[in-house]
Amino acid sequence: MPELPEVEVTRRGLMPHVFGRHILHARDHGQALRYPYPDWRILQGRKILDIQRRAKYLLFCLEGDGRLVCHLGMTGQFRCLPSNEEVAQHEQVCLHLDDGWSLRYCDVRRFGYMAFISESAFSSHPWFSHLGPEPLSDAFTPSWLIRCCRGRRCSIKHLVMDTRIVVGVGNIYASEALFRSGIHPARKAGDVGSEALIRLHAALREVLAEAIRAGGSTIRDFRRSDGRPGYFSHAFRVYGREGEPCVECGGVIQRFKQDGRSSFFCPSCQT
DNA sequence: AAATGAACCTGTTTGC
DNA sequence: TGCAAACAGGTTCATT
Known part of the structure; x- marks a missing residue:
C-alpha cells in the first residue's frame, strides 16, 4: 500500500x-x-x-x-x-x-x-545499507538520475522503483511522475534523454510532495493514524484511469502489464 | 547484468 | 446467485 x-x-x-x-x-x-x-x-x-x-x-x-x-x-x-x-x-x-x-x-x-x-x-543492516538517496533531499539530483540511467537497458519505470537509485517510489507515483514528465514507462532507461530525465527528477519530487500535502493516497486500505483517508487519489492523472480521458490531450489512458504489475500511461503524451 | 516469476497473505472486484 | 479467477500500493529470493 x-x-x-x-x-x-x-x-x-x-x-x-x-x-x-x-x-x-x-x-x-x-x-x-x-x-x-x-x-x-x-x-x-x-x-x-x-x-x-x-x-x-x-x-x-x-x-x-x-x-x-x-x-x-x-x-x-x-x-x-x-x-x-x-x-x-x-x-x-x-x-x-x-x-x-x-x-x-x-x-x-x-x-x-x-x-x-x-x-x-x-547503517550496515541489509535493509538500509544499499538504499539510494531520499527523493526529497538534496542528495537526489538530476545528474545522479542521469548517471544511473546511462547504459541501462531496464525500463525507466523499473529504474525509478529501484531502491538503489532512489527510495520511496512505488507503482502509483512512478506512473504519475512518468506521465508528468512525458516519458513512456517502457522506455529503456538508457534511451531517455537528459532533458526528459531532468523533467522526471522534478516530477518525482513534485508528485511526492503534493501527495504528502494531500495526506497520501487512499485506494482501498490506507488510513492516516487518526483514521482519515488520504485525498491524493483524486489527483491521479493516469493511475487507475484505464479507458478514461487524458487530462492533457483527451486521449484514452491505457494500461499494460509491466514487471508483473499494472502500468498506466497516455499513448500520445508519453513517448 | 538483467529480466522474469514466485513467494509471502487476505480481501475485494470481475467475469462467466 | 454462486463460484473461480484476477487483482491489490512492497520486497526478496530463485530461476532463466
Missing part, C-alpha cells in the same frame, strides 16, 4: 501521540508478519524520542540504544487508540504507552515487518 507519502503522512500523524511517551509494554497477537517479531521485552519502559522515516521504513528512536524499525508492507497501518479499547480489526501488534493510549499496528495481508536494530548495526 504505502509508498513514501503514505509512510511520511503516518509518521507525522503519529508524532504528537508518541513523542516523549514511555512504552509500558509491547506485544503481538500471535500471527506472524513477514519476519519474526523482535523480543518485545527490549522495548519495555523505553522512552520514544522521535519517529524518523527512511525510504518506506518508520524508525521509532528510543532513549538509550536502538530503533524499532517498521515496514508497512502492502496493507499495514498504525492507529492510536485508548488502551482500554478492544483489539482493532486485523491488529497484529500493540504498544501500550504511559498516557493511557496505545499504538496499534494493523495489517490485513501481513506483508509488513518489524525489527529492533541497535545504532551500531543500523
Whole structure:
C-alpha cells in the first residue's frame, strides 16, 4: 500500500501521540508478519524520542540504544487508540504507552515487518545499507538520475522503483511522475534523454510532495493514524484511469502489464 | 547484468 | 446467485 507519502503522512500523524511517551509494554497477537517479531521485552519502559522515516521504513528512536524499525508492507497501518479499547480489526501488534493510549499496528495481508536494530548495526543492516538517496533531499539530483540511467537497458519505470537509485517510489507515483514528465514507462532507461530525465527528477519530487500535502493516497486500505483517508487519489492523472480521458490531450489512458504489475500511461503524451 | 516469476497473505472486484 | 479467477500500493529470493 504505502509508498513514501503514505509512510511520511503516518509518521507525522503519529508524532504528537508518541513523542516523549514511555512504552509500558509491547506485544503481538500471535500471527506472524513477514519476519519474526523482535523480543518485545527490549522495548519495555523505553522512552520514544522521535519517529524518523527512511525510504518506506518508520524508525521509532528510543532513549538509550536502538530503533524499532517498521515496514508497512502492502496493507499495514498504525492507529492510536485508548488502551482500554478492544483489539482493532486485523491488529497484529500493540504498544501500550504511559498516557493511557496505545499504538496499534494493523495489517490485513501481513506483508509488513518489524525489527529492533541497535545504532551500531543500523547503517550496515541489509535493509538500509544499499538504499539510494531520499527523493526529497538534496542528495537526489538530476545528474545522479542521469548517471544511473546511462547504459541501462531496464525500463525507466523499473529504474525509478529501484531502491538503489532512489527510495520511496512505488507503482502509483512512478506512473504519475512518468506521465508528468512525458516519458513512456517502457522506455529503456538508457534511451531517455537528459532533458526528459531532468523533467522526471522534478516530477518525482513534485508528485511526492503534493501527495504528502494531500495526506497520501487512499485506494482501498490506507488510513492516516487518526483514521482519515488520504485525498491524493483524486489527483491521479493516469493511475487507475484505464479507458478514461487524458487530462492533457483527451486521449484514452491505457494500461499494460509491466514487471508483473499494472502500468498506466497516455499513448500520445508519453513517448 | 538483467529480466522474469514466485513467494509471502487476505480481501475485494470481475467475469462467466 | 454462486463460484473461480484476477487483482491489490512492497520486497526478496530463485530461476532463466
